Amino acid sequence: MAVLPYMQFYVADYLADTMHLSTEEHGAYLLLIFNYWQTGKPLPKNRLAGIARLSNDRWTDVERSLNEFFIDDGNTWTHQRIERDLLSVKGAQSQRSEAGKKSAQKRAEKKTKENQPKSNDRSTTDERNSNDRWTDVERSLNEFFIDDGNTWTHQRIERDLLSVKGAQSQRSEAGKKSAQKRAEKKTKENQPKSNDRSTTDERNSNDRSTNKDPDKDLNTDLKDQTPHIAGACENGPSPDESPPQELDDVFWTDDPTVKFPMATTWQPSPDFKRRAAVWGNILDGPDPGYSPQELASFTTYWKAEGKAFHHVQWEQKFSRHLASQRGGSPPGAKPKRQRQGAFEPSGNYGEKPPEFN
Structure with missing residues (x-):
């Protein structure tokens, strides 16, 4: 080696x-x-x-x-x-x-x-020197304490200790009362509604059913006075007409009680094009009614805004965004409304009306 x-x-x-x-x-x-x-x-x-x-x-x-x-x-x-x-x-x-x-x-x-213990001689000498020094120091410190023969008491420190203990006790009591109130409130919220509330709901339900009777009679009278409407109601909808489709909630992926800010990974519902049509925004082209570039433009704009909305509110904004973008407006812009009743003067400015000639 x-x-x-x-x-x-x-x-x-x-x-x-x-x-x-x-x-x-x-x-x-x-x-x-x-x-x-x-x-x-x-x-x-x-x-x-x-x-x-x-x-x-x-x-x-x-x-x-x-x-x-x-x-x-x-x-x-x-x-x-x-x-x-x-x-x-x-x-x-x-x-x-x-x-x-x-x-x-x-x-x-x-x-x-x-690690060896000190000798007894050294410890005895140190104790003697310590006692001598304390005798000299005691004369100076005795004025700050009250000597009852067995103990020394410092009045200022005693007052501070009582103040601190009192404040701690108050905070403890306040915390207990607050916890008790929260527990009582939670218990009330978890209890079923009282019979008085159910009786009130039944009374309101009866009132609503009573109010509906005149409307039914009125509809019957209208049908009698308009035979063509009555006939249509009796025969039902024609084969060419189909009842309006209701929105299917199967594809709702969000919690309706939660708002969230826009993210680049956000996606509309699979039936977004049909929802947009129900909201009055007809989207041309094949499903899903938008292109990846249009979705990226929308998410990028609203992500920078930092605002939070529900999922359905984001879909409504996206449908309006597509309608406005395809009409030439920038992302996030609201469609312009045409002013009604605007004053439009006739003739040329500076021309005197014939009545004043």
Whole structure:
């Protein structure tokens, strides 16, 4: 095992000593010194060819050139430069190890001394000195307290403590009353409606049913006076006419009690085109009655406004937006209403009427 995962390698010194070596000899020499540093001991001669990764024939030629860098004692090759570097590294490691051991020992001794209890002599002396100092200080502080023989009382602090305790008690009582009121209010809201309310609803229902009777009679009279209407009512709607379709609530995806601001991911209902027609905005073209560009223009405009509406209100705005945009108005603009009863003068301005001639 190597003493260090790296070795000191001085390129200038190496090249100065090995300028005469071939490429093959350079490789064999580097492998030998690397193995030397890795094992930390001289190289055995019977393994030199294997360490250099050469055949026996090639090693015989290379050995003549590399022999000059090592000391051959008959069994091993020793490299003096690597031996010096190994001794230096081992010495530095030994010094650091000894220094670490001494430092750890000092820290342990210091910790042991800190954890030892102080001697009785020192504690007795400290207590005596403390009592002497308190006797001198007591004379100055006695004027701020009331001495009843056993305790010292500070009047200002006592008043502040009473004030704080009183305020805390008041806040506690107020909180309890507020919680009780909320609980009573919640209980009343959860209770079923009283019989008086149901009786009032029944009375109002009876009144409404009574008010409807004259209307039925009036409709009967009108049908009698208009035979063509009566006949149509009796025969029912013609085959060509179909009753108006009601809006299907299956596709309502919003909570009618929640308002939300516009987002780029907002989508109208699947039957948006039919809803727009019910609201008086006829949208030409195939379903869904709008293009992705028109929807993007609408959502971008209202997202910047930051206003919140219900889902159905957004759909109504979108249908009006499509009608106004296709008529040439900008997004969010209301359709212009034509003024009625505007004064339109006749003739040319500055012309005198005939009556004044």
